């Protein structure tokens with residue numbers, strides 16, 4: 078039988094407690110209410126005995142009957158309050174867990190985050206958090222409550238008749254041992270099921286994003302099979318958990334039934350012997366039936382706790398995502414040097430994982446505060462890596478980057494990024510309207526600025542024609558690739574960046590988009606710095622300096638005419654661009 082290591086169990090219990098701890102006052106109150114409800118339940122059989130004992134003796138029944146009624150009302154009121162309290166608390170726990178995970182995602186280092194399927198991460202926020210809900214709130218209370226109720230019932234049973242009580246304890250001890258043996262496997266199966274569900278989420282999200290490719294490749298049946306395989310795995314593991322749960326429940330139920338039968342048999346014998354009266358036997362039987370509640374509660378809550386522990390493990394994994402750290406600066410922070418290049422890379426070496434070849438190697442690059450630097454090079458040369466370094470998605474292994482002379486290591490990642498605007502090659506739109514997309518990097522830009530930038534990228538008329546104008550909602554497919562690029566460029570320009578980083582699309586763009594990008598780059602280069610990863614001849618020709626990269630090194634730099642003279646690789650690249658541009 079597979080089981081979770083006890084140390085991991087303890088860690089997860091500690092984690093569960095961490096989620097519950099901020100609410101310990103509410104938990105304590107809920108526990109007290111639960112105990113109150115249980116106490117009123119425990120007194121009821123004794124009051125019943127009084128009622129039964131008074132029968133035929135001529136004593137008034139009013140007092141014990143009123144007591145019984147009062148116990149029922151008070152018990153019900155306390156149980157209602159506890160329900161509300163725990164329900165609210167459970168939702169708060171779910172919210173806290175979700176908030177923690179969402180924060181972690183947004184603060185995490187970019188590349189490790191991107192390395193994980195996003196759909197899989199989403200399921201941790203949406204579904205694992207729900208599984209934690211009951212575990213971190215009602216199940217703990219339920220366990221304590223049921224345990225106390227169980228002990229209380231057994232004590233009162235012992236007060237009534239210790240021989241019968243001993244027989245009951247024997248039956249319960251057998252059930253408890255079976256419980257402890259069977260329980261951990263439920264947690265394992267639950268965790269595997271949640272894991273398979275997470276993988277399904279990741280794969281499904283990827284498949285939906287690439288749905289055009291899936292259909293164009295007529296790969297629906299294969300993709301369906303892959304997706305359903307994950308769903309089947311989730312089902313198989315859940316069925317395993319259900320089988321265990323069914324066994325546990327059946328054992329619990331049979332244990333209680335057996336205990337009742339034993340009580341009935343032994344009790345009848347003791348009444349027959351004159352060692353016990355009938356009202357006491359009835360009260361005892363009421364307690365025995367009353368045991369069903371706590372025993373079932375115990376098994377239910379232990380199951381919930383196991384599920385919660387499995388979810389806590391998956392949630393804890395999210396916490397292992399490294400976050401971007403602010404720098405540790407000793408002494409006075411260095412002041413920017415206005416004369417220094419806006420960005421400088423000195424002897425920078427970086428790799429994506431230990432042991433793999435460096436993606437850039439001993440790289441020197443200086444970006445002046447004004448002008449346009451184009452980076453060209455064959456695929457895999459390291460061009461995008463240079464951008465990732467500038468944006469601090471990747472940290473160098475050796476060497477330094479500087480922003481206006483201040484080492485990156487002394488700056489907060491967000492302080493660096495405030496000076497940069499980045500237009501990705503795929504130019505994703507963010508969820509929301511065109512306006513929200515445009516104002517994404519500078520929410521304070523006013524209407525006039527927005528209109529000016531839209532004119533510059535030749536989208537003003539197009540957007541004005543839309544019935545909802547700037548408030549039109551954008552989806553990945555509602556705008557053309559060229560329009561998406563222009564929106565992304567407008568978003569970057571509105572941020573009024575010191576450096577515009579533009580990763581040009583490799584796909585053909587329409588004439589309007591090409592001209593719009595060209596004009597925007599030229600104008601931006603007059604006011605600030607532009608660095609492009611150039612895939613178009615017009616962009617290369619426009620650059621003040623061209624940097625040629627090959628196999629993680631800079632192999633040549635200069636102007637277009639200089640490089641045509643000096644660099645055979647550059648000549649080949651330009652020929653390839655020329656051929657592509659004329660296609």
Ligand SMILES: Nc1ncnc2c1ncn2[C@@H]1O[C@H](COP(=O)(O)OP(=O)(O)OP(=O)(O)O)[C@@H](O)[C@H]1O
Nearest residue numbers: 188429430436454455456457458459460461462463
């Ligand atoms: N996230 C990543 N994880 C691991 N390796 C990566 C990652 N991104 C890039 N690489 C590797 O680093 C090297 C440089 O890649 P980079 O993306 O910088 O090249 P590029 O010149 O931009 O190529 P392209 O023009 O095809 O985009 C390649 O060998 C690539 O396989």
